[in-house]
Amino acid sequence: MSESTADGHRWKMVIDLDKCTGCQACVVACHAENNVPIVGGEEVAMGRSRHWIRIERYWEGEYPDVKARFLPMLCQQCGHAPCEPVCPTFATYHSDAEGLNVQVYNRCIGTRYCANNCPYSARMFNWFEPYFPSPLEQQLNPDVTVRGRGVMEKCTFCIQRIKRAEDRATSDGRPLEDGDVVPACAQSCPTRAIHFGDLTDPHSQIHELIESQRAIRLLNEQGTDPSVIYLKGGESHAG
Amino acid sequence: MLADAQTKFKNLVWPHEDDPKERLLLDPIPQEEMNQIMLKPMLSASPAYWLVVALLAGIVGVCLFGSWAYMIRWGMGVAGIRRPVGWGVFIATFVFWIGISHSGTFVSAILRVFNAEFRRPITRAAELMVTFSLACGGLFPIIHLGRMWVVYFMVPMPNQRQLWPNFQSALVWDLLAITTYLISSTIYVFLPMIPDLAMARDHTTGWRHALYKFTSLGWRGTEYEFHYLHKALNIMAFAIIPIMFSVHTIVSWDFAMTQQVGWHSSIFGPYFVVGAIFSGVSAVITVLLVVRRTMHLEYFLRPEHFDALAKLVLIFSLAWTYFFFNDFFVEWYGGDWAGHKLLNFQMHGGLAPYWYAMLFFNIVVPILTLWNKRVRNSPIALFLITIGINIGMYLERLVIIPGFLQRNRMPFNWGEYTPQWPEVSIAVGTVALFILLYLLASKVIPLIPVWEVLEGQLSHSRRRIGKTVVTSVAELE
Numbered sequence: 106m107s108e109s110t111a112d113g114h115r116w117k118m119v120i121d122l123d124k125c126t127g128c129q130a131c132v133v134a135c136h137a138e139n140n141v142p143i144v145g146g147e148e149v150a151m152g153r154s155r156h157w158i159r160i161e162r163y164w165e166g167e168y169p170d171v172k173a174r175f176l177p178m179l180c181q182q183c184g185h186a187p188c189e190p191v192c193p194t195f196a197t198y199h200s201d202a203e204g205l206n207v208q209v210y211n212r213c214i215g216t217r218y219c220a221n222n223c224p225y226s227a228r229m230f231n232w233f234e235p236y237f238p239s240p241l242e243q244q245l246n247p248d249v250t251v252r253g254r255g256v257m258e259k260c261t262f263c264i265q266r267i268k269r270a271e272d273r274a275t276s277d278g279r280p281l282e283d284g285d286v287v288p289a290c291a292q293s294c295p296t297r298a299i300h301f302g303d304l305t306d307p308h309s310q311i312h313e314l315i316e317s318q319r320a321i322r323l324l325n326e327q328g329t330d331p332s333v334i335y336l337k338g339g340e341s342h343a344g
Numbered sequence: 345m346l347a348d349a350q351t352k353f354k355n356l357v358w359p360h361e362d363d364p365k366e367r368l369l370l371d372p373i374p375q376e377e378m379n380q381i382m383l384k385p386m387l388s389a390s391p392a393y394w395l396v397v398a399l400l401a402g403i404v405g406v407c408l409f410g411s412w413a414y415m416i417r418w419g420m421g422v423a424g425i426r427r428p429v430g431w432g433v434f435i436a437t438f439v440f441w442i443g444i445s446h447s448g449t450f451v452s453a454i455l456r457v458f459n460a461e462f463r464r465p466i467t468r469a470a471e472l473m474v475t476f477s478l479a480c481g482g483l484f485p486i487i488h489l490g491r492m493w494v495v496y497f498m499v500p501m502p503n504q505r506q507l508w509p510n511f512q513s514a515l516v517w518d519l520l521a522i523t524t525y526l527i528s529s530t531i532y533v534f535l536p537m538i539p540d541l542a543m544a545r546d547h548t549t550g551w552r553h554a555l556y557k558f559t560s561l562g563w564r565g566t567e568y569e570f571h572y573l574h575k576a577l578n579i580m581a582f583a584i585i586p587i588m589f590s591v592h593t594i595v596s597w598d599f600a601m602t603q604q605v606g607w608h609s610s611i612f613g614p615y616f617v618v619g620a621i622f623s624g625v626s627a628v629i630t631v632l633l634v635v636r637r638t639m640h641l642e643y644f645l646r647p648e649h650f651d652a653l654a655k656l657v658l659i660f661s662l663a664w665t666y667f668f669f670n671d672f673f674v675e676w677y678g679g680d681w682a683g684h685k686l687l688n689f690q691m692h693g694g695l696a697p698y699w700y701a702m703l704f705f706n707i708v709v710p711i712l713t714l715w716n717k718r719v720r721n722s723p724i725a726l727f728l729i730t731i732g733i734n735i736g737m738y739l740e741r742l743v744i745i746p747g748f749l750q751r752n753r754m755p756f757n758w759g760e761y762t763p764q765w766p767e768v769s770i771a772v773g774t775v776a777l778f779i780l781l782y783l784l785a786s787k788v789i790p791l792i793p794v795w796e797v798l799e800g801q802l803s804h805s806r807r808r809i810g811k812t813v814v815t816s817v818a819e820l821e
Contacts, residue, residue: 152426152759161756176756187603193515194497195507212507214497215420215490216515217430221749222602226428226757230490232421254419255490324753327603 114281115204115304115332116262118288119314120177122338124298127160127175131290131299138263138289140249142235155229157260158290174338177299179290180227180260181323182206184330188219188228196257204304204332205262213256220257224324228259262301262332263288283309372801373643375794382540382790383547385639389787400780408773411766412487420490424764428757429749433767434488435598436741437774439616440623441481442522442595443737447624448474449529449588451653453581462652464800465644468540468793469635470628471533476781477627478526480774485518487770514597521594525587532580535573538563539795555788592620599744605682606675606748615667622660622706623737626730629653631782633727635791644792647721654720657733661710668707682753694760695747698739705736 135141135158144155158179165172186206188197196213199206220228234254237245245251248265252258263286270285283302291299302311314320319336415422425432448470455463486492498509498519509516542563545556563569596616599607609615629650636645675683690699709732713719720726746761785791807814 148421152429153421154427161754163756178754178756190510190512191514191602193509193513193519195510212497212505213491214494215492216488217425217490218513218515218598218602220427221430221604224603224753226752226754229427230420230430232426233419254421257490327753 113202113204113305114267116182116267116286117302117304117311117315118179118182118262118291118333119300119311119320119336120333121298121300121336122174122176123319123336124296125160125175125177125338126296127162127173128295129160130293130295131158131177132156132160134289134293135260137244138246138249139261140235140237140245140251141229141258142237143241144232148232153230153232157229157258176335177290178225178227179333180206180262181225181329181331181333182260182262184332185328187222187224187327187329191218191222192216193218203262203264203267205264207261207264208257208259210250210252210256210258215255215257217257224327224329228257231256231258281306283311375798378643378794378797379543379547381641381643382792382794383544385641386544386787386790387548387552393783397780397783400776400783403776404773404780406773407769408483408777411769411773415487415766415770416492420488422764423767424762425746425767426759426761428752428759429746429761431488431749432746432761433742433763433771434484436738436745437771438481438484438488439595439741439745440734440738441477441484441774441778442592443616443620443623443741444477444627444734445474445481445525445529445624446588446592446617446620447477447628448472448533449584450621450624451628451656453532453584453588456577456581457585460652461800461804462649464796465641465792466628466632466649466653467796468533468537468789469632469791471529471536472782472785472789472791473624473627473631474529475526475533476778476785478522478529479781480778482522482526483774485515485522514594514601517594518598521587521591525591528580528584528587532584535576535580536793536796537789538573539565539570540790540793543794544790552788589617592617604748605680605752606686606744609671609675611667611671611674615664615671618660618663618667619737619740622657622664623734625653625656625660626733626737629657629726629730630734633723635786637723639786639791641792644797650723650726651717651720654714654726657730658710658714661706661714661733665707665711682751685755686748686751689751690743690747694750695743698743698747702736702739702743705732706740709733709736 135156136143139157141155141157144153148154158177161176161178163174163176165174182205184204186197186199189199189206192198193216194212194214195209197206197208197219215230217230220226220230231252231254235251246265248269266288267286271281274281274285281303283306286301286303288299288301291297291301300310300314302309304311304315306312314336315334317336320334321337322331322334325331423432423434448467451463451470452467456467486495489495497507498516500509500516509519511517538560541556541560542565545553545560548556593613593616596612600609600612602608632645632650632653635641672687676687689695709729713725713729719729746763750759750761752758
């Protein structure tokens with residue numbers, strides 16, 4: 106669905122797992138950019154950690170020959186998103202203009218059906234009213250809604266940055282160029298493991314990276330058509 | 345006269361030692377005596393009754409509405425659900441109540457369609473369970489919402505947002521199916537009640553008379569009226585059966601339509617329908633045993649009825665076992681690694697205690713006991729077995745809903761789920777609500793359709809032919 110539509114953008118993210126050090130700078134940047142509250146240790150221990158992007162850590166091999174593998178996990182902005190058809194109120198639906206899976210907080214009634222159906226567990230629920238201890242409330246991003254309790258939220262591919270770049274390009278009277286949009290996670294990544302771009306732009310860096318032999322999509326066999334492409338890390342790749 | 349009749353039937357030995365043919369109410373007593381047996385427990389209430397009603401009302405107020413208000417005040421977070429377990433005790437209890445609601449329809453509509461004579465005295469009590477359990481179950485889709493105050497977003501009605509609900513979503517199907525079922529089952533319980541309400545109208549005074557006069561819609565009992573009542577009942581009985589099947593199939597689709605490991609199964613529809621009827625018919629037995637004992641309805645509710653219902657339970661236990669095995673075996677044979685992790689989680693992991701208890705109550709106990717006529721004729725044994733089946737069926741929902749959600753295809757995201765007190769409290773509160781509604785209704789609504797029993801007796805008589813006595817049957821419809 107996503108790639109067959111001619112008009113609009115097809116935003117894709119490429120994450121090079123060989124470059125990811127698991128430093129979590131992307132997680133911090135995302136919290137700051139998207140007004141994601143810190144839920145606190147008690148809630149995290151309960152399994153309610155709230156990050157729009159998180160570093161999943163998998164162990165490979167047997168002790169003592171063991172390696173940690175990092176997998177940055179965020180909403181995969183699926184082309185055939187399992188979360189979309191199950192929502193009874195169209196709170197989550199597919200934006201054909203951006204090729205994104207968008208969430209409308211004001212329509213969400215909080216059935217959590219979308220979260221149950223997300224194979225990546227990328228959707229975060231607002232269990233309580235968000236709380237920003239002082240002085241954090243002073244640095245809230247005015248471009249992003251603070252979500253109230255009882256609604257679902259997730260990574261938006263920094264849609265506010267996409268919109269701002271589009272507006273700027275329009276006012277400059279030029280088409281959107283590769284590199285105009287940089288999501289907070291990609292911007293903060295010290296090893297530049299995260300790339301972001303528009304697939305409909307034939308000159309974008311994404312085009313080249315997506316062709317890599319190391320490119321994989323998570324749980325592709327589920328038919329979700331994810332927009333996040335991982336470049337496989339470790340020794341198993343050919344280059 | 346009434347006292348005679350009551351002592352006579354109280355002294356019936358269980359198992360019945362008289363002529364077995366007498367059990368299907370082929371020992372008619374005058375109509376007025378039957379009316380009085382039904383009306384007497386309705387018109388008087390002991391202090392113990394009011395004590396129980398007050399206690400239940402207290403539990404409903406505190407446990408159900410109190411905890412619910414607490415949750416609305418502070419947020420869904422006070423419940424134990426967490427990522428990746430988005431649905432917990434609330435949805436499990438929801439499915440449980442919708443399952444119980446299949447009792448009445450199955451016992452009443454299907455047995456009516458097939459002209460099963462033993463249904464006559466037990467239909468009303470079973471149909472009332474449909475309405476009340478739907479009232480309890482219908483609360484949960486609202487309770488479990490993060491923002492229950494905008495629940496009307498799901499209702500297809502013109503609005504300033506210019507948005508219809510998403511008819512692709514199984515939750516919208518669910519809403520439509522359950523509302524349809526609630527409305528049709530309410531009509532279905534009301535229709536055959538009209539002649540009994542008229543009977544009650546003719547025997548009461550004061551506010552009751554006014555109430556029955558209004559609700560019996562001017563019923564006079566003419567042949568014309570009965571002709572159309574039978575017609576309407578026939579239409580409703582046939583119409584409500586597909587509704588019943590669709591309701592629980594759609595409830596199962598809430599799960600089967602997803603990609604969740606263990607949920608994504610094409611057999612969930614019939615599996616859930618059979619499970620629902622299994623728990624529903626068991627609940628009918630439990631309720632009828634209590635009603636029989638407390639309201640002294642031994643004349644109407646005979647060992648024969650419980651025997652027949654217990655056989656139904658046995659059949660549905662076998663059917664449930666078949667579906668369970670089918671679901672399990674295909675998952676195991678399929679060899680999907682995530683499915684295998686889930687099966688191991690059930691057999692050896694955290695779900696094991698619930699899983700084995702479920703198998704014990706749903707398969708081992710009924711199949712090993714209910715084949716025996718002595719067990720089927722023992723009220724205490726039946727009471728315990730049917731309560732056990734409903735515990736087992738509740739565990740099944742717990743295993744399938746929050747249980748399965750704890751495992752998925754990304755091992756980093758596996759999680760644990762422990763219910764918190766608001767969830768347990770609200771679930772217990774709806775049990776109290778169900779009993780409370782039933783208790784209150786038992787004083788207002790005749791729990792036995794006296795006219796149907798009478799009709800059955802008029803269409804059957806016992807004739808002596810040579811040296812034997814046979815039952816003659818006149819076809820009414």
